[in-house]
Amino acid sequence: MSVEISSAFLLDVAAGQAVAAELWDAVTEQQLVHWEDEWMPVQREFVERMKAAGVERALLPQSRHWDWRRKAEAFSGSLANPSFCVMCQGMTQGMMIVNTLHKARVASQAGKELIYIEYLENAPWNRRHFASDQPRFAGVGSLLMRAAIEFSREEGFKGRLGLHSLPQSNGWYSNACGMTDLGTDADYQNLHYFEMTPEQADTFIAKGN
Amino acid sequence: MAAAKKTMTLNLTDAEMGALEELCVKKDLSKTAVLRQALRLYQTVETRVGRGAKLFFEDDQTKEKAEVMML
Numbered sequence: 001m002s003v004e005i006s007s008a009f010l011l012d013v014a015a016g017q018a019v020a021a022e023l024w025d026a027v028t029e030q031q032l033v034h035w036e037d038e039w040m041p042v043q044r045e046f047v048e049r050m051k052a053a054g055v056e057r058a059l060l061p062q063s064r065h066w067d068w069r070r071k072a073e074a075f076s077g078s079l080a081n082p083s084f085c086v087m088c089q090g091m092t093q094g095m096m097i098v099n100t101l102h103k104a105r106v107a108s109q110a111g112k113e114l115i116y117i118e119y120l121e122n123a124p125w126n127r128r129h130f131a132s133d134q135p136r137f138a139g140v141g142s143l144l145m146r147a148a149i150e151f152s153r154e155e156g157f158k159g160r161l162g163l164h165s166l167p168q169s170n171g172w173y174s175n176a177c178g179m180t181d182l183g184t185d186a187d188y189q190n191l192h193y194f195e196m197t198p199e200q201a202d203t204f205i206a207k208g209n
Numbered sequence: 210m211a212a213a214k215k216t217m218t219l220n221l222t223d224a225e226m227g228a229l230e231e232l233c234v235k236k237d238l239s240k241t242a243v244l245r246q247a248l249r250l251y252q253t254v255e256t257r258v259g260r261g262a263k264l265f266f267e268d269d270q271t272k273e274k275a276e277v278m279m280l
Contacts, residue, residue: 002212079248100246156238
């Protein structure tokens with residue numbers, strides 16, 4: 001598998017400085033090993049601590065059941081499901097799998113092609129609720145969203161994106177990404193469905209997220 | 210980031226080219242983009258049918274289902 005790698009930057013939160021990162025246009029075995037060996041132990045330990053502290057279930061990380069190896073295997077070889085990841089300091093910082101076969105629902109774009117984000121996840125140490133004091137790197141989610149917009153544009157979809165959000169991420173997609181919240185989707189576990197129009201994509205990119 | 214691509218020549222009949230151009234207008238996409246989407250869809254359907262799934266069209270109002278035969 002050939003992987004295209006682009007240069008990018010993340011913010012090292014503790015140092016307050018930009019650090020070099022890479023955007024890969026594939027999730028490879030290397031990322032899955034990082035997920036198994038580095039992400040999962042941190043996540044498991046955090047969830048156990050939360051449970052021991054009596055934190056209610058609804059507040060536990062909602063993506064904790066995601067199995068990236070199974071997802072990667074399920075979509076392996078599928079032309080409609082490209083994947084992306086962010087690497088920094090030799091470690092996988094975020095992963096994303098998209099789908100090219102979805103249609104827009106928002107009235108102004110209804111029926112037009114978009115890039116649907118099947119899964120997008122940040123490494124546990126970069127998530128605010130995981131890190132004991134502060135996230136290690138900021139900007140991973142935005143970098144993956146930019147990659148999705150760029151891919152949408154390359155495909156002629158003009159930056160249109162769609163996704164179903166876990167409840168803990170609704171605010172981020174709505175406020176930070178400026179996507180339109182089309183409300184709960186009864187056909188998809190009542191998760192909120194969000195879309196980004198070409199104009200919203202332009203705004204997101206212009207903000208320099 | 211744009212992955213490296215290979216170029217091919219495609220021979221189409223007038224009817225096929227007409228259908229392709231119609232889809233391009235309807236979808237507001239280039240011919241290449243329409244054909245790439247078609248290939249992705251074809252591969253997805255073949256994979257799912259190969260795993261034993263069936264492909265149906267469902268009438269939104271009557272909920273009547275019609276199976277699509279894949280050769």
